[in-house]
Amino acid sequence: MAQAPKHLKIGVFLAGTGHHVASWRHPHAQTNGSMNLAYFQQLAKTAERGKLDMLFLADSLSISPDSHPNVLARFEPFTLLTALAAVTSKIGLAATASTTYSEPFHIARQFASLDHLSNGRAAWNVVTSSIESTALNFSGEKHPEHSLRYQRAEEFVEVVKGLWDSWEDDALIRHQESGVFFDPAKLHELQHHGEFFSVRGPLNVARPPQGHPVIIQAGSSEPGQHLAARTAEVIFTAQNNLPDAQAFYQSVKTKVVSYGRSPDEVSIMPGIFPILGDTEEAAEAKFQELQELILPSVGLKILSSYLGGFDLTPYPLDGPLPDIDIPETNAVKSRFELVLNLARREKLTIRQLYQYIAGSRGHHIFVGTPAQLASKMEEWVLQGGCDGFNLMPPLLPEGLDVFVDQVVPLLQQHGLFRTEYEGNTLREHLGLQRPANRYMSQQNVSI
Amino acid sequence: MAQAPKHLKIGVFLAGTGHHVASWRHPHAQTNGSMNLAYFQQLAKTAERGKLDMLFLADSLSISPDSHPNVLARFEPFTLLTALAAVTSKIGLAATASTTYSEPFHIARQFASLDHLSNGRAAWNVVTSSIESTALNFSGEKHPEHSLRYQRAEEFVEVVKGLWDSWEDDALIRHQESGVFFDPAKLHELQHHGEFFSVRGPLNVARPPQGHPVIIQAGSSEPGQHLAARTAEVIFTAQNNLPDAQAFYQSVKTKVVSYGRSPDEVSIMPGIFPILGDTEEAAEAKFQELQELILPSVGLKILSSYLGGFDLTPYPLDGPLPDIDIPETNAVKSRFELVLNLARREKLTIRQLYQYIAGSRGHHIFVGTPAQLASKMEEWVLQGGCDGFNLMPPLLPEGLDVFVDQVVPLLQQHGLFRTEYEGNTLREHLGLQRPANRYMSQQNVSI
Structure with a gap:
C-alpha cells in the first residue's frame, strides 16, 4: 500500500x-x-x-x-x-x-x-x-x-x-x-x-x-x-x-x-x-520595487553593521565598496568576509550591496x-x-x-x-x- | 440652576x-x-x-x-x-x-x-x-x-x-x-x-x-x-x-x-x-441557603484563622464557643477580640459564628x-x-x-x-x- x-x-x-x-x-x-x-x-x-x-x-x-x-x-x-x-x-x-x-x-x-x-x-x-x-x-x-x-x-x-x-x-x-x-x-x-x-x-x-x-x-x-x-x-x-x-x-x-x-x-x-x-519577470519587478524603497541611510546603516561599523557615508552610493581591512579579532569576521567577497565577485555598487543584504536580512529569498x-x-x-x-x-x-x-x-x-x-x-x-x-x-x- | x-x-x-x-x-x-x-x-x-x-x-x-x-x-x-x-x-x-x-x-x-x-x-x-x-x-x-x-x-x-x-x-x-x-x-x-x-x-x-x-x-x-x-x-x-x-x-x-x-x-x-x-424574607432565605452550603470543615478552618489557629474540631458545631485565651502578642489580636465578643454578645453557636464570618469574609453584606x-x-x-x-x-x-x-x-x-x-x-x-x-x-x- x-x-x-x-x-x-x-x-x-x-x-x-x-x-x-x-x-x-x-x-x-x-x-x-x-x-x-x-x-x-x-x-x-x-x-x-x-x-x-x-x-x-x-x-x-x-x-x-x-x-x-x-x-x-x-x-x-x-x-x-x-x-x-x-x-x-x-x-x-x-x-x-x-x-x-x-x-x-x-x-x-x-x-x-x-x-x-x-x-x-x-x-x-x-x-x-x-x-x-x-x-x-x-x-x-x-x-x-x-x-x-x-x-x-x-x-x-x-x-x-x-x-x-x-x-x-x-x-x-x-x-x-x-x-x-x-x-x-x-x-x-x-x-x-x-x-x-x-x-x-x-x-x-x-x-x-x-x-x-x-x-x-x-x-x-x-x-x-x-x-x-x-x-x-x-x-x-x-x-x-x-x-x-x-x-x-x-x-x-x-x-x-x-x-x-x-x-x-x-x-x-x-x-x-x-x-x-504571475510571471518570473513580474515577481522580479515586485522585488525591485521593494528594494528601491530602502532609504540609503537605512541601507548603509545595516550594511555598515556587517562591516564592523565601517562608515560608508562618504562614498558614492553607485560606486564600488572602498578597500576595508578585516580586523583579525572581529567577532563577526566570517560575515564580514562574506560581504566583501560578494561585493568583489559580483562587482556590486554600495547601493546594490545594501539592497542585497538589507532586503531580507539574510533570510531565504524566493522570487518566482x-x-x-x-x-x-x-x-x-x-x-x-x-x-x-x-x-x-x-x-x-x-x-x-x-x-x-x-x-x-x-x-x-x-x-x-x-x-x-x-x-x-x-x-x-x-x-x-x-x-x-x-x-x-x-x-x-x-x- | x-x-x-x-x-x-x-x-x-x-x-x-x-x-x-x-x-x-x-x-x-x-x-x-x-x-x-x-x-x-x-x-x-x-x-x-x-x-x-x-x-x-x-x-x-x-x-x-x-x-x-x-x-x-x-x-x-x-x-x-x-x-x-x-x-x-x-x-x-x-x-x-x-x-x-x-x-x-x-x-x-x-x-x-x-x-x-x-x-x-x-x-x-x-x-x-x-x-x-x-x-x-x-x-x-x-x-x-x-x-x-x-x-x-x-x-x-x-x-x-x-x-x-x-x-x-x-x-x-x-x-x-x-x-x-x-x-x-x-x-x-x-x-x-x-x-x-x-x-x-x-x-x-x-x-x-x-x-x-x-x-x-x-x-x-x-x-x-x-x-x-x-x-x-x-x-x-x-x-x-x-x-x-x-x-x-x-x-x-x-x-x-x-x-x-x-x-x-x-x-x-x-x-x-x-x-x-423580591421581599426581605426572600432575600434572607437566599442568604441562609448559601450559608448552609458552607461545609463545616471549611467554616471551621476560616473561623480558626481568626482565632490564632485554635483547633475547634473537637467541639460540637451547634454548641457554644469554648473559652479561649487571647494571646497578648497575637498580630491579629483586634480581630480575635472582635470575634470572641460577637460570639458572647449574640450567643452564637460555632456553626452560626463560622457562617457569619466565612460567608462574606468581612465584606459589607446587604440583604434586601x-x-x-x-x-x-x-x-x-x-x-x-x-x-x-x-x-x-x-x-x-x-x-x-x-x-x-x-x-x-x-x-x-x-x-x-x-x-x-x-x-x-x-x-x-x-x-x-x-x-x-x-x-x-x-x-x-x-x-
Missing part, C-alpha cells in the same frame, strides 16, 4: 507591514499595521482560511531609534494572540517569550491561560535575549553571557513544563453534593530547587488543553541545536539552499534521536521570504511564480531539507493573500497540504502527542 | 462562581466558572448591558490546597481581559497586577497593549503581594516586609507611568514618501535610576489611548492611604457602615487634596455584597430588595460615604443579572446612573482627565 505523501507544516510569521525592511513604504502597506488590531485579525483569518498550522509573533524587550518600524511600537504578544484567538478557531498561536528577563511562574501561567482561552492552540517560542541593551530595561548591570543564558533557558523550560503538570487532567472534580472541589492527590507542588530558580508551585491554572503548549526553538548554534533537540517540538531556522538545509536537518534529527526521541517529534521549519508574481514556489517547497520537504516552512511575507497583507489563494491550492492538489483541519489543537495539526502528566506516569509505574 | 445629581460609579468584581465562600455548591452556580471563557464573556456582556463603569479581576501568584475554589485554577488576568475586550466595546477592564514579583517594563507593556486592544478601557489595580508563600514561586528566600513593599510599589508605579509616556501621542508619523516613520524628538528614554529599579526605556508600545490606563488601589493601612491619595484614580475599600465609610472618605479626600490633587480625581468605591430577593439596595446606594453616595460601589455578587451569574435587571433601572430613574455610556474609554466613564505626556508638558513650559 502506498504511503500517504508527507504533509507540509506551514506557519506564517506576522510582522507589522511585512518582512522586507522597506515594506512600510510600499503603497499597499498598512503603515500602522504593528498597532492595528483589525489588520491583525484579518491576517489571522486569512491564515486560517489557508489552513495554515500556526501564526507566529516575534518579540523584543528593548528598542532604539534605529529599530525596524515593525518593532518600534507594537502589541505585546500574549494580549495580541488572545485577541486573535477570539476571531479564529483552529489556527495555532505562537508567541516568543524570553527566558532571560522573566520568571517561569509568569510565563507558565500566561501560556497555560492562552492555551485554555484558545482551546489548545498555544505555542511558546523559547528564546534568550541576545541584545545587550535589554538589560538596561530590567535593572540589570550586565547582560548574562551566551552559555549562561542557555543554561538558564534550559532550566526555565523544565520549570515551566513542571508547572503545567501541577494539576492532573482530572484533578478538578467540582462535586457540589460532597463539597469536594478537587482531588488533593492530583494537585502537585513542583518543589523545584535548581541552579537558577526555586519554584514551589503549584500553578494556579488548570492543566492546559494540550497538556503542554507546543515548544518552539530557533537555535542554530551548537548549544542551541542541542537544547532544541532535547526540548523543542518545532525548530525555526534560516537556510538559504537545499544542501545546507539537508545538512542541518540531518544534524538536528540525529541529535533528537540521540536524546531518545523520535525524529517525528520535532518539525524543522526554515523561514522563507517569498516574492510572488506560485507554481515555482509550490514545487520548491515540495522539493525541500521530499528531499529531506525540512518538514515545512515558516513564511515571512515581505509585504503584508498581500504576500499572505497571494500565498493562501495561489500557493496553498497547488500544495493541496499535490496532496502535500491539508484541505481541512483534521483536529482542533495545534498539537493535532503538527501530529504531536499530548504529553502525559509527569505525576500520573509515576503512579502508573508504581502500580 | 440646579446641579445635575451626582452619578454613581459602579464596577463589578468577577470571581468564578461568586463571592460567597460556598457559592460553587449552589445549584445555580457554574461550577467550572473560573476556567470557562463563555461564562466570563456572558458576565461581561451583562455588565455592559447594565452600563457599568468596569469589570474587575483580582489575582494571586500562589495557591495552597486550602485556597478558595475560585482562585485555585483560573485564567491569567491580561489574557482573560483581552478575551473579554473582544466581546464588549464600552465597559472598563481592570486587572490586578502585583508590584512585588514583576518588572515595571513587563507590566507597563501589558497594560499599554490591553489599552490599545480595548480602545482605551484598561485599568491597573496596583497591589503588593501580601502572602509570604508567594516568594516560594519566585526564587525568593524571604518575602519583603510591608513598608519595603510599599516603597517598591510607589517607585514601580512611577516607572510604569514614565514608560507609558515614551512615545508622545503624535510621535508616529509613518510618512511613506519621506521615509520618516517617527519624529525622533517625540520618542523619549525614561532613564530612571531609583532605589529599586533602573529602567532606560523607551517602551515598545505606542502611547496608550487613555494616555495612562486608570490606576486603582486598595490601601486601607496608613501608608496604603497615602500611596493611594498620591497616585490612585480609583480606590477600592471595605466599609461596613455609613459612618465608617464617611470617615474613610473624608480622610482619603483630605489626603488627596493635600497632595495638590482635586478630590474629583479619585473615586472611592467600597465593596458591597448584595443578596437580593432591589429597591432597598438602590436607596442604600443613593444614601451612601449623597451623604459622602463613597463615589460608587464595587459589586461583589455572592453568586454568579444570577447576582449580576438581578442587579442589572432590577437595581440599575431604579438608579437610572433616580437620575443617579447613566442610561447610556457617554464616552468610549474608562477615563471618560469615570470623568477623569486624559493625562498629558510629561515630555510634551516640559516642551510647553519651555516655550
Whole structure:
C-alpha cells in the first residue's frame, strides 16, 4: 500500500507591514499595521482560511531609534494572540517569550491561560535575549553571557513544563453534593530547587488543553541545536539552499534521536521570504520595487553593521565598496568576509550591496511564480531539507493573500497540504502527542 | 440652576462562581466558572448591558490546597481581559497586577497593549503581594516586609507611568514618501535610576489611548492611604457602615487634596455584597441557603484563622464557643477580640459564628430588595460615604443579572446612573482627565 505523501507544516510569521525592511513604504502597506488590531485579525483569518498550522509573533524587550518600524511600537504578544484567538478557531498561536528577563511562574501561567482561552492552540517560542541593551530595561548591570543564558533557558523550560503538570487532567472534580472541589492527590507542588530558580508551585491554572503548549526553538548554534533537540517540538531556522538545509536537518534529527526521541517529534521549519508574481519577470519587478524603497541611510546603516561599523557615508552610493581591512579579532569576521567577497565577485555598487543584504536580512529569498514556489517547497520537504516552512511575507497583507489563494491550492492538489483541519489543537495539526502528566506516569509505574 | 445629581460609579468584581465562600455548591452556580471563557464573556456582556463603569479581576501568584475554589485554577488576568475586550466595546477592564514579583517594563507593556486592544478601557489595580508563600514561586528566600513593599510599589508605579509616556501621542508619523516613520524628538528614554529599579526605556508600545490606563488601589493601612491619595484614580475599600465609610472618605479626600490633587480625581468605591430577593424574607432565605452550603470543615478552618489557629474540631458545631485565651502578642489580636465578643454578645453557636464570618469574609453584606439596595446606594453616595460601589455578587451569574435587571433601572430613574455610556474609554466613564505626556508638558513650559 502506498504511503500517504508527507504533509507540509506551514506557519506564517506576522510582522507589522511585512518582512522586507522597506515594506512600510510600499503603497499597499498598512503603515500602522504593528498597532492595528483589525489588520491583525484579518491576517489571522486569512491564515486560517489557508489552513495554515500556526501564526507566529516575534518579540523584543528593548528598542532604539534605529529599530525596524515593525518593532518600534507594537502589541505585546500574549494580549495580541488572545485577541486573535477570539476571531479564529483552529489556527495555532505562537508567541516568543524570553527566558532571560522573566520568571517561569509568569510565563507558565500566561501560556497555560492562552492555551485554555484558545482551546489548545498555544505555542511558546523559547528564546534568550541576545541584545545587550535589554538589560538596561530590567535593572540589570550586565547582560548574562551566551552559555549562561542557555543554561538558564534550559532550566526555565523544565520549570515551566513542571508547572503545567501541577494539576492532573482530572484533578478538578467540582462535586457540589460532597463539597469536594478537587482531588488533593492530583494537585502537585513542583518543589523545584535548581541552579537558577526555586519554584514551589503549584500553578494556579488548570492543566492546559494540550497538556503542554507546543515548544518552539530557533537555535542554530551548537548549544542551541542541542537544547532544541532535547526540548523543542518545532525548530525555526534560516537556510538559504537545499544542501545546507539537508545538512542541518540531518544534524538536528540525529541529535533528537540521540536524546531518545523520535525524529517525528520535532518539525524543522526554515523561514522563507517569498516574492510572488504571475510571471518570473513580474515577481522580479515586485522585488525591485521593494528594494528601491530602502532609504540609503537605512541601507548603509545595516550594511555598515556587517562591516564592523565601517562608515560608508562618504562614498558614492553607485560606486564600488572602498578597500576595508578585516580586523583579525572581529567577532563577526566570517560575515564580514562574506560581504566583501560578494561585493568583489559580483562587482556590486554600495547601493546594490545594501539592497542585497538589507532586503531580507539574510533570510531565504524566493522570487518566482506560485507554481515555482509550490514545487520548491515540495522539493525541500521530499528531499529531506525540512518538514515545512515558516513564511515571512515581505509585504503584508498581500504576500499572505497571494500565498493562501495561489500557493496553498497547488500544495493541496499535490496532496502535500491539508484541505481541512483534521483536529482542533495545534498539537493535532503538527501530529504531536499530548504529553502525559509527569505525576500520573509515576503512579502508573508504581502500580 | 440646579446641579445635575451626582452619578454613581459602579464596577463589578468577577470571581468564578461568586463571592460567597460556598457559592460553587449552589445549584445555580457554574461550577467550572473560573476556567470557562463563555461564562466570563456572558458576565461581561451583562455588565455592559447594565452600563457599568468596569469589570474587575483580582489575582494571586500562589495557591495552597486550602485556597478558595475560585482562585485555585483560573485564567491569567491580561489574557482573560483581552478575551473579554473582544466581546464588549464600552465597559472598563481592570486587572490586578502585583508590584512585588514583576518588572515595571513587563507590566507597563501589558497594560499599554490591553489599552490599545480595548480602545482605551484598561485599568491597573496596583497591589503588593501580601502572602509570604508567594516568594516560594519566585526564587525568593524571604518575602519583603510591608513598608519595603510599599516603597517598591510607589517607585514601580512611577516607572510604569514614565514608560507609558515614551512615545508622545503624535510621535508616529509613518510618512511613506519621506521615509520618516517617527519624529525622533517625540520618542523619549525614561532613564530612571531609583532605589529599586533602573529602567532606560523607551517602551515598545505606542502611547496608550487613555494616555495612562486608570490606576486603582486598595490601601486601607496608613501608608496604603497615602500611596493611594498620591497616585490612585480609583480606590477600592471595605466599609461596613455609613459612618465608617464617611470617615474613610473624608480622610482619603483630605489626603488627596493635600497632595495638590482635586478630590474629583479619585473615586472611592467600597465593596458591597448584595443578596437580593423580591421581599426581605426572600432575600434572607437566599442568604441562609448559601450559608448552609458552607461545609463545616471549611467554616471551621476560616473561623480558626481568626482565632490564632485554635483547633475547634473537637467541639460540637451547634454548641457554644469554648473559652479561649487571647494571646497578648497575637498580630491579629483586634480581630480575635472582635470575634470572641460577637460570639458572647449574640450567643452564637460555632456553626452560626463560622457562617457569619466565612460567608462574606468581612465584606459589607446587604440583604434586601432591589429597591432597598438602590436607596442604600443613593444614601451612601449623597451623604459622602463613597463615589460608587464595587459589586461583589455572592453568586454568579444570577447576582449580576438581578442587579442589572432590577437595581440599575431604579438608579437610572433616580437620575443617579447613566442610561447610556457617554464616552468610549474608562477615563471618560469615570470623568477623569486624559493625562498629558510629561515630555510634551516640559516642551510647553519651555516655550
